Amino acid sequence: MPRGRLEVATLAALELRGLTRHYGERLALADVSVDVEAGQTLAVLGPNGAGKTTLLRLLATLLRPHGGELQVLGHTLPAENWAVRGRIGLLGHEPLLYRELSARENLGLYGALHGLDGDERAGELLAAVAMERRADEPLRTLSRGMVQRVAVCRALLHDPELLLLDEPRANLDPAASELVEPLIGRASGRTRVIVSHDPAGVLAEADLVLGLVRGRVHVLAGAAELDAGALVELYR
Amino acid sequence: MSAGAPQNRVVLGALLRKELRVELRSFSAVPAMSLFSVTTFVLFHFALQRNALSDDLASGVLWVTLLFAAVLGINRLFVADAEQGGFDGFLLSPADRSVLLYSKALTLLAYLLVLELVAVPAFALLLLGPALWPALPGLLVVLALGDAGIVVIGTLVGALAVRTSVRDLLGPMISLPLLVPVLLCAARAGAPVLGAGGAGALPLRWLVTLALYDLVFGLITFAVFDFLLED
Numbered sequence: 169m170p171r172g173r174l175e176v177a178t179l180a181a182l183e184l185r186g187l188t189r190h191y192g193e194r195l196a197l198a199d200v201s202v203d204v205e206a207g208q209t210l211a212v213l214g215p216n217g218a219g220k221t222t223l224l225r226l227l228a229t230l231l232r233p234h235g236g237e238l239q240v241l242g243h244t245l246p247a248e249n250w251a252v253r254g255r256i257g258l259l260g261h262e263p264l265l266y267r268e269l270s271a272r273e274n275l276g277l278y279g280a281l282h283g284l285d286g287d288e289r290a291g292e293l294l295a296a297v298a299m300e301r302r303a304d305e306p307l308r309t310l311s312r313g314m315v316q317r318v319a320v321c322r323a324l325l326h327d328p329e330l331l332l333l334d335e336p337r338a339n340l341d342p343a344a345s346e347l348v349e350p351l352i353g354r355a356s357g358r359t360r361v362i363v364s365h366d367p368a369g370v371l372a373e374a375d376l377v378l379g380l381v382r383g384r385v386h387v388l389a390g391a392a393e394l395d396a397g398a399l400v401e402l403y404r
Numbered sequence: 405m406s407a408g409a410p411q412n413r414v415v416l417g418a419l420l421r422k423e424l425r426v427e428l429r430s431f432s433a434v435p436a437m438s439l440f441s442v443t444t445f446v447l448f449h450f451a452l453q454r455n456a457l458s459d460d461l462a463s464g465v466l467w468v469t470l471l472f473a474a475v476l477g478i479n480r481l482f483v484a485d486a487e488q489g490g491f492d493g494f495l496l497s498p499a500d501r502s503v504l505l506y507s508k509a510l511t512l513l514a515y516l517l518v519l520e521l522v523a524v525p526a527f528a529l530l531l532l533g534p535a536l537w538p539a540l541p542g543l544l545v546v547l548a549l550g551d552a553g554i555v556v557i558g559t560l561v562g563a564l565a566v567r568t569s570v571r572d573l574l575g576p577m578i579s580l581p582l583l584v585p586v587l588l589c590a591a592r593a594g595a596p597v598l599g600a601g602g603a604g605a606l607p608l609r610w611l612v613t614l615a616l617y618d619l620v621f622g623l624i625t626f627a628v629f630d631f632l633l634e635d
Contacts, residue, residue, distance in 0.1 A: 228496060230496070230635065231635045250498065253496060253498045254498035256496060260492075262492070263489065264496075265488065265493075266484060266490060268425060268430050273422075276418065277422050280410065280414050280415050280418030280419075281410060281415060281418065281493070281494060281497035281498075282497050282499075306429065322493070
């Protein structure tokens with residue numbers, strides 16, 4: 169299985185050098201180094217507990233690294249967290265939406281938090297994911313797939329440069345997956361980090377693949393150099 | 405739609421609207437607080453076998469009840485944000501962290517005001533000996549200072565406890581000792597107002613002590629709140 173570190177010379181959106189994070193005694197992420205160019209997609213794979221979600225939360229400024237260096241969108245974290253917040257869209261396991269509020273109310277709240285005027289963009293995004301008709305109903309009355317579609321709108325509301333996606337198509341049926349594809353897929357043109365358990369699926373849309381096992385790098389290579397069968401080994 | 409630096413006033417308005425909508429649709433805090441206070445007064449009514457309390461006892465019963473009811477609200481203050489990811493959503497935004505403090509403090513204050521709108525008349529009806537109206541101006545002063553103390557301590561403790569797995573235990577364990585001085589000052593300050601012989605003058609010493617305690621904890625909460633939100 170190929171190992172090593174990819175060197176990308178210009179326009180690095182992400183630069184990780186020996187990134188380490190632990191929770192108490194338990195090491196969650198150890199010595200992870202990778203560069204991702206602006207506009208590229210990094211796929212992160214690995215079994216449960218490999219450190220994938222921890223990596224996303226570090227990139228999103230929600231966790232602080234305990235070792236190594238982390239640059240996101242040209243800023244060193246955590247010292248310059250303030251400079252990148254608002255430029256990152258996170259779509260994780262949780263939708264980060266209030267169940268008692270409607271989709272429109274949730275997006276209105278996030279619009280205010282991000283300094284957006286008006287609700288045009290929220291309306292456009294809701295239309296793009298075919299949620300306009302149910303946009304005024306409390307989220308607790310919607311299916312998980314519908315909530316996930318609203319979460320896609322929430323993550324994209326402020327037009328982020330960097331998208332952090334943790335199983336972004338979870339709970340979505342094929343039709344809904346097609347709807348969100350132009351928004352969060354390669355065609356979006358954004359720098360993306362995608363956590364997935366579907367090696368074949370992410371190889372098709374990734375430029376780089378990072379395979380983690382127990383917080384350590386087991387695979388780091390260009391997607392073109394890998395095949396899905398080899399990546400399945402990560403899960404054994 | 406255009407993006408710019410979020411204005412604190414706009415963010416505060418949005419957060420308060422969210423709090424109001426969540427509470428009005430879930431009824432998770434204020435009804436429990438109000439029901440608790442009325443039930444406690446009924447229990448005091450039967451336990452003490454008296455329906456005409458005054459002076460120290462009246463003030464003590466009122467403030468102990470309000471304090472325990474307030475703890476219910478403090479425990480619920482951050483729950484929707486923690487359980488539904490609102491904390492992370494807020495932290496991912498460029499909004500000023502202190503605005504969350506203001507929104508939570510104002511929300512807790514609103515909880516307390518509604519609680520007192522229910523609890524004080526119920527107290528007067530079930531337990532208070534002297535008439536409420538003559539006592540009301542003085543009582544409002546004490547309630548305002550007591551509420552300020554509960555708000556600053558409650559917001560601090562709520563933020564501290566909510567990220568732990570034992571928040572229902574930790575909230576009261578931390579907040580009640582910190583609220584003892586508020587209870588002491590408010591009960592002492594309120595006692596003359598609820599005097600059997602008519603509403604007496606407010607004791608300035610207890611009011612000043614309470615105001616100073618509020619101020620100190622207000623400053624502490626303001627200083628550490630951002631730190632509590634971060635990893």
